[in-house]
Amino acid sequence: METVGRLAGVSQVTVSRALSDPSKVSPKTLRKIREAIEVTGFVPNALAGALASRRSKLISALVPSITNIVYSSVIQAFTDGMRGHGYQILLSETGFVAEDEEALISLHLSRRPDAMLLVGIHHTAMARKMLLGAGIPVVEVWDITDSPVDLCVGFSHVEAGRVVAEFAHEAGYRRAGTVSAGDERALRRKTAFADRFAQLSGAPVSDVTFQGSASLARGREGLARLVEEQDFSQGVIFCSSDLLAQGIIIEAGSRGLAIPDQIAVIGFGDQDFAAHVEPSLTTVHVDYKSLGLTAAKAILGRLDGSRTAPPVTDLGFDIVRRLSA
Amino acid sequence: METVGRLAGVSQVTVSRALSDPSKVSPKTLRKIREAIEVTGFVPNALAGALASRRSKLISALVPSITNIVYSSVIQAFTDGMRGHGYQILLSETGFVAEDEEALISLHLSRRPDAMLLVGIHHTAMARKMLLGAGIPVVEVWDITDSPVDLCVGFSHVEAGRVVAEFAHEAGYRRAGTVSAGDERALRRKTAFADRFAQLSGAPVSDVTFQGSASLARGREGLARLVEEQDFSQGVIFCSSDLLAQGIIIEAGSRGLAIPDQIAVIGFGDQDFAAHVEPSLTTVHVDYKSLGLTAAKAILGRLDGSRTAPPVTDLGFDIVRRLSA
DNA sequence: TTGTACGCGTTATCAG
């Protein structure tokens, strides 16, 4: 800035002002400064700016996995919501492990983000302490709780599981199974489904749960194990994700099991492909985009100080009935 | 640090040293400092640290889309490769638009990253100028060129298209079509395939190209249009991604077209699901993980100054023959 | 092994 200022015949401070609030500088000097910036190829140092202003314009976001479309979709919408206001996102993966999340929170906090987005409501005690100590807005997404760290935008996974069970029972299915990934929220949906369905039908619910993440291959294996190990030849299967559900559709096809007559399938997430597989997938729709944008708005509200967002926003979900169940 | 130091009975500098290199501090004072940190809940300010040391420990990464699994996979591997060395990744989306990339490069550069990762080899002139001016290691991934900005790790898309054409012709197919997304690299693969196949077979290659990104729905639509508008009833179809290919498989099933006997399908990317769809998908395997890790190593080499990575690394690709072609 | 002095490149405050 010093150099730019000299070239423009003004002081360093004026250059700073020209950049942060052009209206505070006369049009003439503004032009000269812009010229000088062009000539020198000057790129402002945001580190110094953040240090001096105590605002980093950085938002840190911690997600379980960036390759999982459900999380990356939320982050995409969240980023879009924040970008217009000059914020950038510092993104890291926790791998579904609370202890790793704790370490990452500490690491991120050292960069002095203006706010933080977390997925889920389960964090270590130390993590909560650090977040509170940081004194920045924090939004927890993808789940709902009465006692958020700060802000919370999501829906109830227990309720989702329960509602799907009621839907399945009403649709006439009397036997049910679940195929599920190993993460905590998937397990909560599964358990809520199984409990409610058993209650309604009086029949126990078969289950295959995988450690780790969902994949099409595991969906296929899930149905194979349900059929071969648990004698599951008729009924509805609730999956923790659409990907698993698609695997089940494919495996059913290759085993000559008719969908939905013999095996009915319900997914979760309503991903792009759900409407376009054969048969089309009945699933639980969650509005990722709205989730991300609402989280962004909640944080912006805190940051502006003006709008005061509600601490907890329940976005709900919808069951989308298609042909697979 | 001042406060922590007072509590531990040492100066600020000693606290700094205790954090950055504990071996330079006596065990006794180290213990006292750690205690003081615990008590005060001190979190170091990485902004100030970066400003003073001129190393931000930040790597910026610009990808076309974070929701696209191929890019997020590369970033995941890249991040893993850098994390062990204390680097964090600042990630942004360019949306396949060079001008937006340019704006983001400028924005990222203001945070003084220690290095930058870019997807692709096409950037605006201004972007190249800024990158060169920044004087940091830059790695371009996912493509290959003789004139990289700095480092380059990827493979040739033209060669990929050509090799697939040769494979298809050798496999006995005499008629070919393409279904492609609209991004520049996909188009280059498609064109290379079409040119080479036409050369070998003497027959023109049918084509459906979509503006924007790939999806299962577009794969289905692609086959529908090929069949209905271009009278494509027999032959091989090369898709710009596995997702499109899967859409074609589904659409073929719903139209009663046998795969691979009437319609053969070749995808691109060898995603997780490719081996598990019915029929399993013949596709081009690209090692995302290796791509990300190699990019990380290349940058670390520059950063350490020790290992001097080759400027350009061609990782190649493999055709994985399965049942769809 | 520890401390002093200085500088990193901005923004905030106050004065002109």
Added chain:
DNA sequence: CTGATAACGCGTACAA
């Protein structure tokens, strides 16, 4: 509208 000056919180000499 512009400038001088003092932080911002830490690393890097250099000295003790």
